[in-house]
Amino acid sequence: MIAGLITGMGADSATAASSLRGVPPEFEPWILRAVAECEHPELTPALMAAQLQQESGFSTSRKTVSYASARGPAQFVDGTWATYRNDADGNGRADPFDVGDAVTAQGRYMCSLLGDAKASGLKDDVRRLALAGYNAGWGAVLHYGGVPPESFSDGQTYHYVINIMKMMKDYEGAPLLNVGGSGAGSQALRRAAARIGTPYAYGGGGPAGPGRGFCDDGNGFVRGRCAASTTVGFDCSSLVQYAYWPHTQLPRTAAAQYEATAHRPVARGELRPGDLLFWAHRDGHIYHVGLYAGGGRVLHAPRTGRQVEVVALDSAMPASDYRGATRA
Structure with missing residues (x-):
């Protein structure tokens, strides 16, 4: 099993490329493709996998719709989907319920947010900032000068970031190359x-x-x-x-x-x-x-x-x- 990037804060400073584990087989190739297409090494397969687990538990059901009308395995609302939508699987439609389309769009959105986080100068892990932006919108991150506090939106974004950062290790496989x-x-x-x-x-x-x-x-x-x-x-x-x-x-x-x-x-x-x-x-x-x-x-x-x-x-x-x- 091959992963796209080293897990960690920076690819160039890490010492091992890690495989991906615990991911449904229909998701794995799309996660790896999305990671490979992002220029920011902080976007790793394990990060994307943990985010998908938090968003939908890797659900492929067309009933996967949140109270806020976010749809599909990567939970896109209509406005954000309109920006990052794509027909990655080539079936003739860009559909947030299609695994390939959803995961590729997730990767594009996270990649863009990582770029925003790096350019912002905010003093926090850029992965945490990007995750907060994905959940609450980048405007909320700028408003609070970082991950919104637990008092924001009943702690949803605060715990979203914490949970994903903790879960990442669950999807990191053994080193491929030391x-x-x-x-x-x-x-x-x-x-x-x-x-x-x-x-x-x-x-x-x-x-x-x-x-x-x-x-x-x-x-x-x-x-x-x-x-x-x-x-x-x-x-x-x-x-x-x-x-x-x-x-x-x-x-x-x-x-x-x-x-x-x-x-x-x-x-x-x-x-x-x-x-x-x-x-x-x-x-x-x-x-x-x-x-x-x-x-x-x-x-x-x-x-x-x-x-x-x-x-x-x-x-x-x-x-x-x-x-x-x-x-x-």
């Missing part, structure tokens, strides 16, 4: 590990994080459809570029990254976490790059339709295509 050390390679691997579960988007992403991709020459397509143009994510080289930025400003493509680091080759028996691993076609063209994750594994963005993952080095790409490793 990264020790303090060198540039370990730091880069830690940063990349924060993006485990992010979708692959051909041509997407860069130093600032995941981004929408594009299609060309047969790349980025799924069953004849250009998936890259609607996917927010990384391709193999943008993930590596993002991981090392700004400490080492690597170029954008795998071939260019190999050229920029080839003067520092690393034998397979001397690999360290964060070393760059390359694969090439028979003509010598470098077509893929990943980061050594220790224990004979590689962290990489494999191809369209997949996600950033950690796999055995020999199974990442055809073993015969392995070109070698370098150190940035």
Whole structure:
């Protein structure tokens, strides 16, 4: 089970990417997708899962309507739904009762609120501020200078925030990747590990994080459809570029990254976490790059339709295509 981001206050300072547990299977892929599409690492799968539990208990019933006429698993009122609505599941309608539509809209709204919280300068955990904004409206957060007190609205928002922050740990699974050390390679691997579960988007992403991709020459397509143009994510080289930025400003493509680091080759028996691993076609063209994750594994963005993952080095790409490793 793969999660999109490290749980914690900041992805770059954490040490392990966590899996997601205890979530109904119909919700899990949408939670991971919503997290991957948000540029704020504070939005984690566990946070979204705990919020869905608090909102509706993961209800998929069309009878899930609150006293305030909030509807669906993520409990959207009409005004907010009009802003964040989307037909994420592609069934021809944007419906707050559809799991995919609701969870994706929840992620977009929370992502926007996290941005508001960061820009506000308010002295509190930005996750708490965003949750309060989701429940009471951002205006209430600004009015009170933080999470509204227990005296506001019979304590509903106050306890909403407390409950979700406590429940988050119930949805955090075991670590997928522990990264020790303090060198540039370990730091880069830690940063990349924060993006485990992010979708692959051909041509997407860069130093600032995941981004929408594009299609060309047969790349980025799924069953004849250009998936890259609607996917927010990384391709193999943008993930590596993002991981090392700004400490080492690597170029954008795998071939260019190999050229920029080839003067520092690393034998397979001397690999360290964060070393760059390359694969090439028979003509010598470098077509893929990943980061050594220790224990004979590689962290990489494999191809369209997949996600950033950690796999055995020999199974990442055809073993015969392995070109070698370098150190940035």
